[in-house]
Amino acid sequence: MTFNPLRERGIPLDQQIRNWRELDVTPIDPDHADPYTRCRVITMNGIEVEAVLFSHQFARNCLDPDVQRKLAEVRYVEHQQQKAVNWLLPGGASPLETTIAYEQVAVDLTAWVARMEPDPYLKQAYQFGVLEDFDHLYRYANLYEMVQHRKAEKIVDGLTEVMPGRPTKYHHRHPADNVREPYDRNEASPLSKLHALTIMSAEQQTMNFYMNVGPQYMEPIARQLYQEIGLIEEEHVTHYESLVDPGETWWERLVNHEYNECYLYYSFMETESDPKVRAIWELHLNMELEHLRIACELMRQNDGREPEEVLAPELPNALTFEPNKAYLRELLDTQIDLTTLGAGYVREAHERFERMQEQIHGGEEPPSERVIDEHRERFGRDYRLETEGPHPVARLREDQSARA
Template identity: 80%
Template sequence: MTFNPLKERGIPLDRQLRNWRELNVTPIDPDRADPYTRCRIITMNGIEMEAIWFSHQFARHCPDPEVRQQLAHVRFMEAQQQRVVNWLLPGLSSVLETTISYEQVAVDLTAWVARMEPDPYLKQAYQFGVLEDFDHLYRYANLYEMIEHRKAEKIVDALTEVMPGRPTIAQHRHPIDNVREPYKRDKVQPISRLHALTIMSAEQQTMNFYMNVGPMYMEPIARQLYQEIGLVEEEHVTHYESLVDPGETWWERLVIHEYNECYMYYSFMQTETDPKVKRIWELHLNMELEHLRIACDLMRRHDGRDPAEVLPNRIPEPVTFEPNKQFIRELIATQVDYTTLGTGYVQEAHERFQRWQEQIMGGEEPPSERVIEENRARSGMEYRMETEGAHPLRLMGTR
């Protein structure tokens, strides 16, 4: 199928407004839904939230009232889309169950992007980050077993393994070591821009989610674990956002945001197994095509450039949620001991890393280690879920 978002016409903006009844979508059934349907919902929520907040920031820096009005009109439609997407999540699911799905997104989306990324430096950034989210999934799965007495396999459905990655205790780095080198806007391939924006958006949404839900727990270990991993997610947002060239104009970024929304909705429309959700992806794609057209017109008028200069000349291969077990195992075998130094990666704990660790630990064991120990004490063993043919490193300790 040939599909070029730059040549398609979507739903006119003045026909996109929906009433309350139309926005009040029926959520998915948590007991019957494909786990990757839930992952696609969480991902698109992050993509929409990033688009909304980018538009707000653009408006705050734009002196042209006509442009601000145009941004506001499109942004309201984006806000309606975000509510529809986020409201697909079932209220029956606990916060912790949704958290485990957030980490499944982080693992399998980032792993897929790492596999597909053509730029070696950007690929390394995604490989580095995915091992940390993989470990977060393991920590939350043990918390889930401990306080809700359920297994994470019910949520991830054996599509994503649950076992240690790079231990969370080893993820606390000095902030300056979380800043990477940005790609060069005049040299990077368009798909790399889309990858960077997608992963940054997903991680940003995860960071925001943990900041908001962490204090809702009564159990001290849960509150503490969300706080610890939430701070690592702050590191991840810094890590990924620093990959984007700061020299990109506001107009460039606007069209890249809108194109990426088209790309993601198109991708998920190709692979969605739930007919009701697929119809929403299709509807939103047709809305986003008009948002992209408006953004392209603004770029031509105000930046004096053709958006085709920065966008793909054809739609890239669809972003796909699929198991990445062997890829993750290979990374564990070869990169689990990596940390960062400046904008690069090293395999030894350098002095700045060690000093930061001493200060942030405050002489105490972190929640990410205690949750494993407490679950062992209560359940008789820690929780892991590995499929057949697991890597020999499956017995690696948590430290």
């Protein structure tokens, strides 16, 4: 059954304000909730934060007070949605536990998008980024066992493997090499636009989260690791936001944001295992349908175009959180040694990359390496969760040695 959000009617805007009792949602159970329920919560928090920030930027660049007022009305509801979604996270979780969940989102969300992306250049951008998030998960999992004496398998539940990806110390690139070529707004698939906006929003929220929670730890290695990976998340936001065509008008961006929210709430409503959380996705979908209608009307009035010119006539297949183990192992086999040069990708450590490495590391091992060294000193091993056999890069090296 197809679902066209342009033809559906939502809750009227003046009926969307919730009181405190309605906003006081019951958080998910940290011990028994589906890990992918937590992933959906984290994703939608990032999507709603992006919606609010975009609306504020739009208002600051808008000369029409009537449009500013309409944006403010919708934005207030988006704020309430963000509060309801983010407050689904359990209060007892430590920032590090939430961090591991954030990285599980980054791994399985980006891997799914990479698998589904129709544009080869955009697909490569997601494939490149996911191997770095994969390594971040591994570094934080080792820190988690050191600091809180717990294992990340309790959080990821075996759905996502924990093992080295592209080593974090090699993620530090010259800023100019983080800028990709954008899609063409007139040629790109509507699905490609949704993918770019989704991953950009998720990475932006991860960046914001690390910027704020990093100094909450007393252990020097924890504070240092958050600093290092937080800087890389800024690179990732640059990487993904540059995929979006800067020639899109404010009105195009507005309808794309609202359509994407409809798409994701619909997707998560269709795949959610927790009935209480699914009810929130359904409620927010019905709110977003009205937000989309308002955005479309503003586009007609101010951009002189029909929203059907830029939006898909029906929602794509539901975005799904699911294991991507085989796909990630294939990428580890084939792309672990990539870096960027200009808007492309290379396997050689070029001059600009090496100069950045010297500047940021200063001849010392970065926190991402030291956390593994300290873990091995304490436990005699690093922490991994490999459910599909040996690490593919180790297996590849064994095969190469055997052939030699």
